[in-house]
Amino acid sequence: xxxxxxxxxxxxxxxxxxxxxxxxxxxxxxxxxxxxxxxxxxxxxxxxxxxxxxxxxxxxxxxxxxxxxxxxxxxxxxxxxxxxxxxxxxxxxxxxxxxxxxxxxxxxxxxxxxxxxxxxxxxxxxxxxxxxxxxxxxxxxxxxxxxxxxxxxxxxxxxxxxxxxxxxxxxxxxxxxxxxxxxxxxxxxxxxxxxxxxxxxxxxxxxxxxxxxxxxxxxxxxxxxxxxxxxxxxxxxxxxxxxxxxxxxxxxxxxxxxxxxxxxxxxxxxxxxxxxxxxxxxxxxxxxxxxxxxxxxxxxxxxxxxxxxxxxxxxxxxxxxxxxxxxxxxxxxxxxxxxxxxxxxxxxxxxxxxxxxxxxxx
Amino acid sequence: xxxxxxxxxxxxxxxxxxxxxxxxxxxxxxxxxxxxxxxxxxxxxxxxxxxxxxxxxxxxxxxxxxxxxxxxxxxxxxxxxxxxxxxxxxxxxxxxxxxxxxxxxxxxxxxxxxxxxxxxxxxxxxxxxxxxxxxxxxxxxxxxxxxxxxxxxxxxxxxxxxxxxxxxxxxxxxxxxxxxxxxxxxxxxxxxxxxxxxxxxxxxxxxxxxxxxxxxxxxxxxxxxxxxxxxxxxxxxxxxxxxxxxxxxxxxxxxxxxxxxxxxxxxxxxxxxxxxxxxxxxxxxxxxxxxxxxx
Numbered sequence: 001x002x003x004x005x006x007x008x009x010x011x012x013x014x015x016x017x018x019x020x021x022x023x024x025x026x027x028x029x030x031x032x033x034x035x036x037x038x039x040x041x042x043x044x045x046x047x048x049x050x051x052x053x054x055x056x057x058x059x060x061x062x063x064x065x066x067x068x069x070x071x072x073x074x075x076x077x078x079x080x081x082x083x084x085x086x087x088x089x090x091x092x093x094x095x096x097x098x099x100x101x102x103x104x105x106x107x108x109x110x111x112x113x114x115x116x117x118x119x120x121x122x123x124x125x126x127x128x129x130x131x132x133x134x135x136x137x138x139x140x141x142x143x144x145x146x147x148x149x150x151x152x153x154x155x156x157x158x159x160x161x162x163x164x165x166x167x168x169x170x171x172x173x174x175x176x177x178x179x180x181x182x183x184x185x186x187x188x189x190x191x192x193x194x195x196x197x198x199x200x201x202x203x204x205x206x207x208x209x210x211x212x213x214x215x216x217x218x219x220x221x222x223x224x225x226x227x228x229x230x231x232x233x234x235x236x237x238x239x240x241x242x243x244x245x246x247x248x249x250x251x252x253x254x255x256x257x258x259x260x261x262x263x264x265x266x267x268x269x270x271x272x273x274x275x276x277x278x279x280x281x282x283x284x285x286x287x288x289x290x291x292x293x294x295x296x297x298x299x300x301x302x303x304x305x306x307x308x309x310x311x312x313x314x315x316x317x318x319x320x321x322x323x324x325x326x327x328x329x330x331x332x333x334x335x336x337x338x339x340x341x342x343x344x345x346x347x348x349x350x351x352x353x354x355x356x357x358x359x360x361x362x
Numbered sequence: 363x364x365x366x367x368x369x370x371x372x373x374x375x376x377x378x379x380x381x382x383x384x385x386x387x388x389x390x391x392x393x394x395x396x397x398x399x400x401x402x403x404x405x406x407x408x409x410x411x412x413x414x415x416x417x418x419x420x421x422x423x424x425x426x427x428x429x430x431x432x433x434x435x436x437x438x439x440x441x442x443x444x445x446x447x448x449x450x451x452x453x454x455x456x457x458x459x460x461x462x463x464x465x466x467x468x469x470x471x472x473x474x475x476x477x478x479x480x481x482x483x484x485x486x487x488x489x490x491x492x493x494x495x496x497x498x499x500x501x502x503x504x505x506x507x508x509x510x511x512x513x514x515x516x517x518x519x520x521x522x523x524x525x526x527x528x529x530x531x532x533x534x535x536x537x538x539x540x541x542x543x544x545x546x547x548x549x550x551x552x553x554x555x556x557x558x559x560x561x562x563x564x565x566x567x568x569x570x571x572x573x574x575x576x577x578x579x580x581x582x583x584x585x586x587x588x589x590x591x592x593x594x595x596x597x598x599x600x601x602x603x604x605x606x607x608x609x610x611x612x613x614x615x616x617x618x619x620x621x622x623x624x625x626x627x628x629x630x631x632x633x634x635x636x637x638x639x640x641x642x643x644x645x646x647x648x649x650x651x652x653x654x655x656x657x
Binding site: 127130136142152154155156157158 | 465
């Protein structure tokens with residue numbers, strides 16, 4: 001099978017699983033949970049691109065997830081409150097007479113929808129320009145992205161009157177006129193999330209197999225060499241980082257109607273680094289690995305914490321340790337290992353190279 | 363005027379805590395390019411050591427004095443264990459080390475929760491350190507803060523002496539400057555790494571003892587404080603201690619001043635922006651080792 005046929009087959013199977021099998025097998029509650037996991041999977045696809053392919057360990061994706069989520073939640077809160085009214089929490093905590101100026105544009109649904117993706121992308125663009133142009137990379141980049149997540153969460157918590165503080169924006173009831181208490185509408189949200197995930201996988205697949213994708217891997221494995229060849233590695237990295245941020249923003253925006261809440265606890269340092277674990281387990285440099293890993297880890301979290309809460313933390317710790325130490329390519333590398341062994345007799349075709357997982361010489 | 367001075371001192375005391383924490387990080391990061399996310403949990407281990415010691419030693423002063431070397435040893439041994447079991451396998455993959463040590467930190471936190479309980483525990487501070495020192499009419503400084511400042515400066519001095527005068531220090535500096543050359547010159551770099559990790563993690567234990575004087579001891583105490591310490595290392599530059607020392611105090615003072623003029627939450631963002639701006643000027647940090655390598 002050519003890679004193209006194989007990819008199409010993969011997309012087809014995924015679509016059948018997401019659109020037919022899961023809705024048939026799962027009840028409303030479990031399907032809602034799956035919608036939440038798929039949101040995390042969208043973030044993971046972006047991290048897979050930035051980290052697995054680009055070598056940028058983004059530990060602050062929660063910021064972009066949060067920007068998308070808050071943009072969506074602000075609009076939905078305003079829509080819930082009705083024109084001219086303040087969202088419920090503002091009258092509760094703060095003595096606000098009027099809407100803060102930066103809430104006003106979110107009354108417009110088009111603006112809010114665009115902002116869920118464009119706002120995170122803009123922040124990532126600005127930060128990326130400043131960081132990548134000055135060749136800040138490796139662990140330095142990871143630390144800075146983590147510090148951004150810490151600062152963002154502290155900022156949100158501190159501005160309780162206008163952001164809802166620690167509680168975040170909760171109790172979201174409507175989604176562009178649809179009542180979110182109605183199970184039918186919640187199913188609709190699930191389908192929207194599934195479509196979004198497939199679309200993001202498609203975009204990432206296209207990016208990975210393009211000339212740009214080759215360049216991104218080249219930057220990861222030897223940034224200086226790429227520079228000597230006449231490319232600007234900063235721009236190459238910037239594209240992957242901004243795309244990943246956009247995906248995280250989209251995921252955050254979909255998370256809000258799917259779960260009904262967005263709060264600092266979902267976007268700070270700890271959740272941000274938790275986004276990465278599924279990517280590492282599934283296989284950071286592959287296409288499907290990050291998404292599957294994220295879903296599996298999120299499912300394991302629900303299943304385990306329902307039974308023994310403290311066991312989950314140990315298990316999560318081991319998830320960070322064992323796969324990364326012993327199976328750096330993640331579960332996806334097992335697949336290509338088997339494939340390579342089977343194809344040992346004929347020489348492997350060019351596109352069957354196993355994904356390289358190797359840090360650059362940074 | 364006195365207001366500025368007291369804010370200045372509050373900044374210096376934030377800086378002293380940051381310095382104590384960042385010192386060990388700078389050492390291990392500088393030498394092995396390893397970001398140890400479990401550093402915060404070594405701090406926690408140092409703090410709980412004080413708590414455990416106070417169960418059997420009634421005098422708060424004596425327990426604190428005994429806790430200093432004991433915490434150093436406890437945290438240092440945990441560091442060696444971490445190095446031998448995990449980090450050594452990952453030297454070629456520094457970013458992966460970051461995630462693996464994060465996993466270790468999760469496990470240690472949960473272990474602390476299971477052993478000591480989830481709520482914070484209290485320790486007793488020696489009477490000498492519970493009061494405050496009046497410097498002028500309006501400027502009053504808590505003596506615990508003064509003690510921490512002294513402890514941080516003593517740690518810097520001790521580390522400097524070790525690095526500059528002992529043969530271990532010479533070996534550490536050689537590995538930091540050029541690992542391959544040190545190895546071909548016959549240095550057992552692996553053993554140097556382990557000793558560096560012992561010292562660096564031990565310093566986290568000392569920081570843990572200091573933190574018992576100014577705050578509660580709990581399983582999450584490490585995570586809350588570690589991000590800023592990483593920033594100190596990044597901005598200070600690696601391979602030399604003076605960058606860490608200067609940046610710790612500057613960052614502490616900056617934070618205290620901005621917090622005073624705005625709010626805590628806005629200050630964290632302003633400090634972040636200031637750091638990104640600073641890296642435009644010095645992307646490798648304040649001081650760096652001059653090498654001929656690219657990067």
